[in-house]
Amino acid sequence: MNENGQPADGKKPPREAGGGIVMGRPFGVPVHVAPSWFAVAALITWIFGGRLEQVLPELGASRYLVSFFFAVAFYASVLVHELAHTVAALRFGLPVRRIQLQFFGGVSEIEKESGTPGREFVLAFVGPLLSLVLAGLFQLGAQAVRPGTVPGVLLAGLMISNLIVAVFNLLPGLPLDGGRMLRAVVWKLSGNPMTGTAAAAWAGRLLALAVLFGLPLLSYSGDPDAGPGRITDIVLAVVLAAVIWSGAGNALRTARLRERLPALQARALTRRAVPVSADTPLSEALRRADEAGARALVVVDGHGEPTALVRESAIAGTPPHRRPWVSAGGLAQDLTAGMRICAELGGEELLEALRATPATEYLVVEPTGEIYGVLSAADVERAFVAAMTGSP
Numbered sequence: 001m002n003e004n005g006q007p008a009d010g011k012k013p014p015r016e017a018g019g020g021i022v023m024g025r026p027f028g029v030p031v032h033v034a035p036s037w038f039a040v041a042a043l044i045t046w047i048f049g050g051r052l053e054q055v056l057p058e059l060g061a062s063r064y065l066v067s068f069f070f071a072v073a074f075y076a077s078v079l080v081h082e083l084a085h086t087v088a089a090l091r092f093g094l095p096v097r098r099i100q101l102q103f104f105g106g107v108s109e110i111e112k113e114s115g116t117p118g119r120e121f122v123l124a125f126v127g128p129l130l131s132l133v134l135a136g137l138f139q140l141g142a143q144a145v146r147p148g149t150v151p152g153v154l155l156a157g158l159m160i161s162n163l164i165v166a167v168f169n170l171l172p173g174l175p176l177d178g179g180r181m182l183r184a185v186v187w188k189l190s191g192n193p194m195t196g197t198a199a200a201a202w203a204g205r206l207l208a209l210a211v212l213f214g215l216p217l218l219s220y221s222g223d224p225d226a227g228p229g230r231i232t233d234i235v236l237a238v239v240l241a242a243v244i245w246s247g248a249g250n251a252l253r254t255a256r257l258r259e260r261l262p263a264l265q266a267r268a269l270t271r272r273a274v275p276v277s278a279d280t281p282l283s284e285a286l287r288r289a290d291e292a293g294a295r296a297l298v299v300v301d302g303h304g305e306p307t308a309l310v311r312e313s314a315i316a317g318t319p320p321h322r323r324p325w326v327s328a329g330g331l332a333q334d335l336t337a338g339m340r341i342c343a344e345l346g347g348e349e350l351l352e353a354l355r356a357t358p359a360t361e362y363l364v365v366e367p368t369g370e371i372y373g374v375l376s377a378a379d380v381e382r383a384f385v386a387a388m389t390g391s392p
Contacts, residue, residue: 020100029086029096031079036103044071048157055153070154074161075101077134081165082106084130088123105165113258117188124180131166135159173204175247197255204248212241260387265346269383270364270373271295275304278329282318285328296374298363299332306371308332309361340365343372354380
């Protein structure tokens with residue numbers, strides 16, 4: 001780092017759209033720090049600094065430097081919590097897109113369903129378990145130093161904060177880890193993952209209401225005269241309740257979508273296509289497609305091997321009076337390996353294949369290699385939206 005806080009090579013920390021700053025890649029998984037983290041770090045620094053003023057008044061203004069160190073150490077503990085989820089997911093062969101540190105803790109974005117209720121329970125439990133282990137380690141550290149010192153106060157604060165993280169995450173409602181554990185139990189008992197998700201999501205909504213009304217009441221019963229502190233508790237309760245309610249709803253919508261995803265089958269969405277040579281006039285190629293009842297054109301070589309796809313947008317953009325003079329090959333896009341889709345693909349596997357190679361059209365082939373047809377990304381998008389909304 002140079003004197004301006006920039007890396008010595010002059011490059012800025014990498015960013016991704018909507019992801020924040022990439023701080024590292026432990027186990028190959030990028031760790032993103034969202035912009036909201038800086039707001040909560042400042043809030044923790046201010047609140048903990050006020051506490052230090054009472055406990056260690058001799059620190060003076062340097063107490064805020066100590067408080068900022070506490071905020072960073074706390075989020076390092078949150079990162080360890082999320083890494084526990086990540087390592088467990090990777091051990092189960094589940095890809096993890098990223099870890100994001102944000103306003104209320106962190107999120108490990110696991111891209112696939114756990115597969116079994118046992119795995120789901122383990123994936124959820126390892127995070128709070130590691131937070132409890134950290135709380136115990138910080139407690140041992142606090143006992144090894146002299147009370148009333150900076151190390152003693154920091155270690156005690158980290159012990160309490162990790163204990164709160166563990167207990168809060170064990171509450172039985174989505175999107176918390178305890179909600180995922182509840183989902184796993186109901187899934188095991190019912191044999192249906194959707195039943196488990198629905199039960200845990202509604203438990204999460206009830207938990208949100210309990211936080212919304214219970215936290216201010218608890219604060220009021222503790223100290224009826226604490227005006228500013230009570231206002232802070234009310235704001236915190238509203239924000240926490242909103243986050244839990246929204247997370248529970250998102251989890252339910254995602255589960256319903258995954259339940260409908262198997263209906264997205266490449267074979268069912270594929271348009272019938274006719275093979276044409278590259279020098280075939282577009283008007284003639286369209287005539288052959290019309291006779292065959294096809295809606296797509298595949299350019300093939302002299303051996304009948306597909307080499308390119310005639311783009312639908314290019315056909316639409318060619319006026320009818322020009323089509324006899326334009327060759328099909330002149331409007332085609334060369335095929336790449338990623339643009340060949342097996343007709344048997346469906347659900348999440350189909351979406352992953354399309355995400356890996358973005359294109360407007362894809363060649364769909366039988367497992368034996370024969371041409372089946374052309375898959376339009378627009379058709380998949382419409383089917384995906386219909387699956388999300390539940391429309392036929």
